[in-house]
Amino acid sequence: MCVGGSIVYDRERRWRASPLKKRHQRKRRSGFQEAQRNLRSQQLRKAPEYEVMAKPRLSSIDGKLAEEFAIPSHINEVGEKMSAFAVHHAAAGQRVVLITSGGTKVPLESRTVRFLDNFSSGRRGASSAEYFLDAGYAVIFLHRHRSLYPYTRTFSTVNMLDALQFSGNTGEVVVNQQVLPNITKVLKRYQEVKDSKLLLPIEFNTLSEYLHLLKTAAQALSTIGSKAMFYLAAAVSDFYIPSSEMPEHKIQSSDGPLQLSLNMVPKILSPLVKDWAPQAFVVSFKLETDATILIEKARRALETYRHQVVVANVLDSRRCYVVVVTPETQAELTLTEEDVRSEIEIEERIVSTLTSAHDKFITQ
């Protein structure tokens, strides 16, 4: 019997189930309703532990990562790739930025039909990657499968086949440059970057994959100290269902309205700053829909995690207004209507603000 072959699906097949998960497989078969009851009662017991986690003990997070989030089977291979990439470019005098981009998928079932997701096209991460490359950084682009990608993002709304035509003379298939006016410029730049090997793309799909890959990346980049920047633009879920508590099979609608109890995702930023890459320059993002709580939440994040920068933005205005918040400073970056008309992107300004801050950080 052959198996379904979409990439998304294959990627999920690549999990190694944690021992805990295996142990619970049988339990889960005893039915979703019961699993839900267990989950809810367990939830109450767990809540205090999660409060402690706001100031986490590394061991507890590392334990949780291994136990409750399935480990991607390719994690070691990817880790070695990232280490080699970081060491090579640092030796060549380059700085290395790890960009995370796109939303995370949180499965509700082990054989996943349903999942929780975060709104993110990956546009901010993809465009920022281009500006970091322009600024001479080597870029590890840790992005959600199928989210926007550097350079190709420019054509993300175009159907490729609408942009192609048969060449009158040669019969070759050529790009219609009326449909893609910038193709020459973009392709040239894409090929330069490819030849320079300054861009290392790594894909994730689920929250588990993201968390493990970020930890591995942090440990890989710790070898180059302050030359490393973390630009954590991905929209990471705050909530999840532990694999040990998930129903194995598709949740049946015939069981009636659905009650979901989700645990809080361990705050990975804390061990990243404290333990995994303590010398690195770390930038996190704060996206809110309510502008009135934005700056307060950014400041609270800096106090809690003791990292260098929070880029704060509001969903409605994120394309032309952000606040770059540090423990000492608060810089508003804005695009005017004129800027927007001339196709200036706010990521260009975010990146130039951050690269200067990274300069100072290194020479401190």
Add this chain to the structure above:
Amino acid sequence: MCVGGSIVYDRERRWRASPLKKRHQRKRRSGFQEAQRNLRSQQLRKAPEYEVMAKPRLSSIDGKLAEEFAIPSHINEVGEKMSAFAVHHAAAGQRVVLITSGGTKVPLESRTVRFLDNFSSGRRGASSAEYFLDAGYAVIFLHRHRSLYPYTRTFSTVNMLDALQFSGNTGEVVVNQQVLPNITKVLKRYQEVKDSKLLLPIEFNTLSEYLHLLKTAAQALSTIGSKAMFYLAAAVSDFYIPSSEMPEHKIQSSDGPLQLSLNMVPKILSPLVKDWAPQAFVVSFKLETDATILIEKARRALETYRHQVVVANVLDSRRCYVVVVTPETQAELTLTEEDVRSEIEIEERIVSTLTSAHDKFITQ
């Protein structure tokens, strides 16, 4: 202040809030926790009503659609397009199939950061569309924004810029046919279909958009009676949070673990078969992860909704094994390893089985 411009985001801006939603906007500001409490208590009151819905009264579903699912502002425009398309091609002697494809997005917040989704690449819908076109059908392709698309699906795993190169002589940008060996064949067929105007693509993103567009499509196709086929391959959520009960702003993780109560989505298949397009040939899909309950669930669906066909499949084997279930018959379609090697797709067999069944249905 300019606003974020990703398509996904723009599409969500296009909602017209229902009066009910407007009325509740203020309430929602009184806090998410309270909304959740209201929701849970309300849930208990609502459950019986939803049981009645298993054998739905049209009026109650139509009411629910208008009240609890925001109406896309472009619905009338799209409805007219679909009517014109159906009437024109039916007059020209063609049959018309409405294919739904991809998963539905179920927002958890009004200003959506988080949503519930269904696993679906849209591959089955996209490839089926090609085989229906080959079989002479006019196709309305109602698909999830960014899910796989007919013909382009063949290149979905290729980075477009990796497939392009500068032509040695002309300096044109041409396709590298070593990267895309089938491009000539695919582009030719795509252009034929485009010129014939036999493919009408319509996008949806959220569950609300899907439900309203499907209703509109059904009403549009009702004018051509039994010449219409519905091929409902989309992975539609069984659960949702009514817009009237949604928190307006991003759910705060600082509020602790998340309890979600989701209502059951009205079974739209019932009014579609009974009232909106009673003469049409209707095919629904049943995807399970547990093979042992598959056929029983398919049969129960046929008894409940009284439509013509259920295509039953299991997540792991969906690419090479399906069962086409009708009230009288049950046909297994299988791909052998040899078929897979020679790149035969199971959708080719599904479509040929269904077009023959549609023949009989029309001549009855």
